[in-house]
Structures are given as C-alpha cells and as structure tokens.
Amino acid sequence: MRLRVIAVVGVVAVASSAVVVALASTSAAGLPPYTNGYQKWPKINKKPFTRCGPPCAHGGVKNVYASRKKVGAEYPNGTVIVKSIAQTGDRPSMPNQVAVMRKVAGRWKYIEYQLSGARYTVLGQGQFCQSCHARAKANDYVFTKR
Numbered sequence: 130m131r132l133r134v135i136a137v138v139g140v141v142a143v144a145s146s147a148v149v150v151a152l153a154s155t156s157a158a159g160l161p162p163y164t165n166g167y168q169k170w171p172k173i174n175k176k177p178f179t180r181c182g183p184p185c186a187h188g189g190v191k192n193v194y195a196s197r198k199k200v201g202a203e204y205p206n207g208t209v210i211v212k213s214i215a216q217t218g219d220r221p222s223m224p225n226q227v228a229v230m231r232k233v234a235g236r237w238k239y240i241e242y243q244l245s246g247a248r249y250t251v252l253g254q255g256q257f258c259q260s261c262h263a264r265a266k267a268n269d270y271v272f273t274k275r
C-alpha cells in the first residue's frame with residue numbers, strides 16, 4: 130500500500146513539472162513564442178519615439194525590434210518585427226501593446242496584443258493591419274527605417 134502512494138505522488142510530480150516546461154516554452158504572458166526575447170533584438174528605430182505616422186496607428190512610446198536584417202531590399206522569411214508601445218507607468222518588460230509582423234512564405238502576417246492584467250490578449254490582426262502597411266510597400270511593408 131505504501132509503495133502505491135509513493136507511485137501516485139511520483140506521477141503527480143512528473144505531471145506538474147511537465148506543466149512548468151510547457152509554460153516556459155510557450156512564452157511571456159500570452160505572446161507567441163516567436164517573439165521571445167524580442168527586447169534583445171536589434172532596434173530599427175534610432176531612439177524611442179512618440180511620433181505617430183503618418184498614417185497614425187499606435188500612440189505611446191515606441192520601439193521597433195527586428196529578429197533579422199534585410200537582405201537587399203527585403204526581410205528574409207522567418208523575420209519577426211515587434212513594435213512595443215508603452216504608456217506611462219508600464220513596466221519596461223511589459224509594454225501596454227505589442228504589435229507583431231512575421232514573414233511566412235514571402236508574406237507578412239500581422240497581429241497585435243494588448244496587456245490586460247498580467248497577460249496579453251489579441252487586439253487586432255490581419256487585413257486591417259495589412260491595408261495600412263501597404264503604404265510602406267517600397268520598404269517591404271515596414272514603415273520604420275534605421
């Protein structure tokens with residue numbers, strides 16, 4: 130009987146460590162794993178900026194990080210670009226909004242997150258973003274240039 134109890138405890142311990150591993154490999158508070166560590170990527174803006182547009186989309190203190198460099202005129206497949214949009218009082222590690230572009234098979238996918246409590250939830254995505262970014266087509270749909 131005693132042996133069986135130990136076995137059960139063992140299973141529970143394994144299960145809970147699996148949960149910890151799963152959380153660690155997903156990502157910070159609801160952001161997708163492909164954005165992990167973005168604040169250490171090279172910035173493509175010179176300094177944090179509050180200027181908005183034109184056309185204006187996101188108000189706040191902004192930084193733009195790119196996981197890869199342009200090759201010639203375009204960013205390579207797999208590039209992830211993150212714009213952090215902070216409001217006064219935000220923790221630096223958790224800006225109020227995080228807008229993301231990710232290049233998959235030659236096309237950008239767009240999604241933006243908003244902090245709600247301690248987690249990010251999806252604020253907007255897709256065609257709505259794409260239609261405005263079309264104005265930056267000459268720079269591979271990316272407005273910000275170094």
Ligand code: HEC
Binds near residue numbers: 184185257265
């Ligand atoms: C009305 C136009 C407009 C819309 C709509 C828009 N953006 Fe942007 N976006 C901009 C502009 C302009 C910039 C340049 C930085 C700035 O002014 O904030 C930018 C910057 C970005 C950047 C940094 C790379 C770059 O192009 O400079 C990302 C990432 C981004 N937007 C994602 C999104 C996502 C995701 C959405 C949809 C939820 C979205 N944007 C909707 C205009 C727009």
